[in-house]
Amino acid sequence: MITDDLVNELQAGRVVTDPDQMSAYCNDEHSYVTPGQPCAVVVARERDDVVAALRWATRNRVPVIPRGAGTGIVGGTAAIDGCLVLSVAKMTAIRELSAQDEIAVVEPGVINAELDKQARKHGLMYAPDPSSYETCTIGGNIATNAGGLRCVKYGVTRESVLGLEAVLADGTVIRTGRRTIKGVVGYDLTSLLVGSEGTLAVVTEATLRLRPAPKQPPVTVAAEFATVRQAAEAVFAIVRSAVGPSLLELIDRTTLKALDDWRNIGLDPATGAMLLAQADGSDAAAAAAVMAECCEAGGASVVAVSEDEAEAAELLNVRRAAFNAIERLGSCLIEDVCVPRSQLPEMFDAVAGIAEKHGVTVPTVAHAGDGNLHPVFVFDRTLPRIPDEIWAAAEEVFRAALALGGTLTGEHGVGTLKRHWLGEELGEQTLAANLAIKRALDPLGILNPGKAI
């Protein structure tokens, strides 16, 4: 058997070949991609397991699918026939947490929320907070350049990665970046690897930037508007006010209706959109007051400002429960286009028009401060795959985003599902430059083939 060598090279229990056990490692959460059958799964516990697995894969020309927690939603971890799945989810050590340098050095399987929890013991926080923060790994966040609610203030994952240790397809270990805030030696390979979706190297260690954790509880503002356009205008006003919101989310009427049907949130028939803004830090109350004024001046019918920490969290629950409410409507293709913030109203209008034209329900929430919309295409739960009319509508949404100067994906990545549209965004020459980088680092093309690029 081709896998005998692999079993011999790694410690007992680190190579799985039983088909039933392997099936748990073959796909990600909502990708609708039918996975293939791997020849084996390596459950790495240390960097040398990753090195051994990749050397073996290179010798035997076996494709490798790196994976963290498998919470991705674009088919990035979908197995292909005969591949080796390389899980780093059990590499969970936080090797260093330095309050003075405000950095953490971690293995890739550390769960996002766990790092944040440990950082807070030192008065610090790990800022990137994808909604999946309680289950997704730092390695997966780095590979997808994950975003989250706090990104509007603290930036996406890339802004928090100072350096990486990574293993190339042939088993070579490289170190990129540094542990200083500044530094410009060499090409910026750290940034290149962030967002490369497991196609260039397997991340085995990350040096991450931490930030001071705000000492005061955050203050939340919730405002209801008659139209999405009014809410978007309030977003512009809040950004121009320069108070630096730590969260700025916009929820459309279709999503609010789904929430109301489920949890009876007392939705006013005249409400067309809700804006949720939050401020953190020592001047949170003053910043929230300015944001509330922006909403009132923008024509909000209701503006609520939290008075304590519990209320701040409660107002935010509407946003946190949005996807659960939408999932009650049927199967969901969760999309992720991003446009320049100024184009938010046009993009919302485009989504609504496309939904109507195709007769599809498309509730949409947006990380409004980042111009990042998540239109969710709902379809019949009994269907075995995403129906053509849903893809037709989604394709029109992608084109609309590109026409507005935007991108196919703000934070979820390309994975398997969006490769088809890659050329339209990148263009022939840029795509060729991307492929040249891929060939330089992975000449046999064994790292996550068919994904991202």
Ligand SMILES: Cc1cc2nc3c(=O)[nH]c(=O)nc-3n(C[C@H](O)[C@H](O)[C@H](O)COP(=O)(O)OP(=O)(O)OC[C@H]3O[C@@H](n4cnc5c(N)ncnc54)[C@H](O)[C@@H]3O)c2cc1C
């Ligand atoms: C309920 C829910 C909410 C979500 N909310 C958000 C959100 O707010 N923002 C957001 O950005 N995403 C979100 N996601 C998507 C997903 O959680 C993120 O993409 C996350 O970063 C994936 O982490 P993971 O550990 O699950 O990675 P996986 O799903 O295991 O892998 C994702 C990709 O990274 C690659 N990869 C994983 N680990 C490594 C490694 N060590 N080295 C190299 N490549 C690797 C894989 O090959 C794959 O291509 C959400 C998903 C769910 C299910």
